[in-house]
Amino acid sequence: MSTACSSDDDNNNSTPPVINEVEGLTKIQEIVNNNHTIELYSKSGHFYTGYNNISLRIKDNTTDAFFEDVTISWMPVMQMPTMQHAxxxxxxxxxxxxxxxxxxNIIYQMTNTDGSGWSLTLNYTIDGTDYSVTDTITVLQYENxxxxxxxxxxxxxxxxxxxxxxxxxxxxxNMKVGLYxxxxxxxxxxxxxxxxxxxxxxxxxxxxxxxxNTDLTYRTVDGTYQxxxxLTMTGYWVLNLKLLDATDTVLKGESVTEENPQSSLYLELEF
Incomplete structure (x- = not known):
């Protein structure tokens, strides 16, 4: 009897559970070429101005299988009336x-009022073959x-x-910022x-x-400042900042005083 039970268990467990690799993420959009579909994800399902943590995967358009061994890079570009920049x-x-x-991650420093202007190029290699795909993307203005x-x-x-x-x-x-x-x-x-x-x-x-509060210093491990x-209460906060170089020379920003209620370098929080 014990042998039969063990055999039944083995049969029942022969199919591994299907894991949703993008659980907790929302698809932003798909970028497609003749061979592949690249799916772009974030928690919000949108690109916003500021810091965006982005997940992606590449699907074979013939087999609908997702690739496990890919080398991939990207280049976000904004087209301005007279020039373009990344x-x-x-x-x-x-x-x-x-x-x-x-x-x-991608840090969009600006966008047009309707979210237009940006494109995203993805260059990738699968099994020694190079591919590239470019499409327009929508970058929304973040509220703060x-x-x-x-x-x-x-x-x-x-x-x-x-x-x-x-x-x-x-x-x-814990406050963390990127400086570029x-x-x-x-x-x-x-x-x-x-x-x-x-x-x-x-x-x-x-x-x-x-x-x-403590000032933000550079962390080599992830290339950020922390x-x-x-925050002592909910509401709207202005995070007044000053940027100092390695010799403590102020590059941007001012101290807050009664005469100067806000630094020219700041970020905002509301919660």
Missing amino acids: CPYSAITKAPGRDTVYQG QNVASFMGTDNTRYVLALIEPQNPKIAIN KMENMMSFPVVENYTITLDPRMPGMGNHSSPN GNLS
Whole structure:
């Protein structure tokens, strides 16, 4: 009897459970060429100005199977009336614990009022063959200022983007931002070893601040700047910032005083 039961169990477990590799994600769009369909995903199902964590996978149009071994890169480009430019973006890597899903991030520093202007090119290699596909994408304007593009006093253009907190709480929140410089119209490398001072204020509540904030410093492990953001109540917060280079020279931003209620370099939170 015990042998028969063991055999039944083996038969019942012969088909492994189907794992939804994009569970918790919403499809943004598909980009298709003659051979493949590239599916783009995020939690929201949209591209927004600011930091976007993006997942993607590539499907064989003939077999409907998703590829597990792909080398892939991307290039987001915005077409302006007289020129075009890119934006900061990461390399694309295999998503942890996933067979067919890859991930990376793109920081859109601007968009048109109707979400138009951007295209996304994907270059990828499968079994030694190179492919490319380009399509237009829609980038919506985020409701608060979660990204700043500005010229520093060193005549360098920077892009600063809020990464965390995505779900702020009345507490000490881990604040994480990305800082990039415009090397040229198509290249925005990460800026290392600067300092970003933080002074959060509530304009609607007498512009009061909060205790236990810390300035943001560079973390080599993921190429971001992190510090402590203290939020003492719900509502609208302005995160006043100053950008200092490696010699502590202020490149952008001012201290908040009674005469100067807001820095020219800031991000916004509302919760």
